[in-house]
Structure formats: C-alpha cells, structure tokens
Amino acid sequence: MTPYASPLSTPGAGAMFQAQQAASAELSPAAAKNQAKAKATAQDFEAVFLNQMFQQMFTGIDGEGPFGGGQGVGIWRSFLTEEYAKSFAKGGGIGIGDQVYRELIARQSAQPVKAALPAGATQPIPYAAQNPGATP
Numbered sequence: 001m002t003p004y005a006s007p008l009s010t011p012g013a014g015a016m017f018q019a020q021q022a023a024s025a026e027l028s029p030a031a032a033k034n035q036a037k038a039k040a041t042a043q044d045f046e047a048v049f050l051n052q053m054f055q056q057m058f059t060g061i062d063g064e065g066p067f068g069g070g071q072g073v074g075i076w077r078s079f080l081t082e083e084y085a086k087s088f089a090k091g092g093g094i095g096i097g098d099q100v101y102r103e104l105i106a107r108q109s110a111q112p113v114k115a116a117l118p119a120g121a122t123q124p125i126p127y128a129a130q131n132p133g134a135t136p
Contacts, residue, residue, distance in 0.1 A: 038108065042100035042101035042104060043090065045097065046089040046096045046097035047090075050084070050088050053085075055081050058081060
C-alpha cells in the first residue's frame with residue numbers, strides 16, 4: 001500500500017505554498033478576507049465530493065463491526081462518512097479543493113469583460129434592431 005501523499009509534500013509544492021502565504025500577507029484586509037472565504041468554500045466543496053465518494057464506498061458493507069446491523073446503520077454511516085470527508089479535506093484532500101480555490105481566486109481577480117461594440121457605435125445595439133421581426 002502506498003502512503004498518502006499530501007499535495008504539499010510533492011516536490012516544489014512547499015515553495016509554492018510559501019509564496020502564496022507571502023503574497024497573501026501583503027494583501028489588504030478585504031482581499032485577505034476574500035481569500036480566506038474562498039479557501040473555506042473550496043475545502044467545503046471538496047468535503048462534499050469526498051462524502052459522496054465515501055458513501056458509495058460503504059454501500060456494500062453490511063452488519064458487523066462498528067455498524068452492528070441495526071436500525072441506525074444508515075444514519076451512523078452517514079455521520080461517519082461526513083466526518084471522514086471533513087477530516088480528509090482539512091488534511092489536504094485529494095487536490096480538488098486546491099483547484100477550486102485557484103479557480104475562485106482567478107475569477108475574483110479577473111476584470112469584467114465589456115461587450116464588443118461595432119466600429120463607430122457608442123452603445124450596444126438593441127436586440128430588436130439586430131433581429132427585425134423577432135420578439136425579445
């Protein structure tokens with residue numbers, strides 16, 4: 001069995017993590033708050049994904065062991081898989097949270113795209129003018 005490797009234990013990841021920490025230290029309080037919120041959201045997203053995966057893994061297990069096979073098996077199992085998922089996500093997860101975090105930050109920092117105007121136009125052309133006879 002191969003030991004679990006955290007995304008931070010891969011070569012070069014430590015330097016990247018330190019660079020991200022240094023960059024976030026220089027941010028304004030509002031930007032730092034947004035990054036912290038994005039990180040928490042990404043971690044929660046990964047926990048939900050992992051919970052769904054763990055629930056599927058435990059579907060075929062019946063009866064013995066800590067579940068006991070009684071009436072509360074389904075409820076107990078759902079609590080257990082939820083805590084496993086939160087623990088995995090908090091410990092670095094499988095990389096989904098990091099990707100979601102990067103995407104959230106990239107989308108937050110992106111400038112809004114303005115609609116392209118035809119040459120010489122100072123404002124957008126209404127839909128009806130572009131498509132005579134069509135109803136908007």
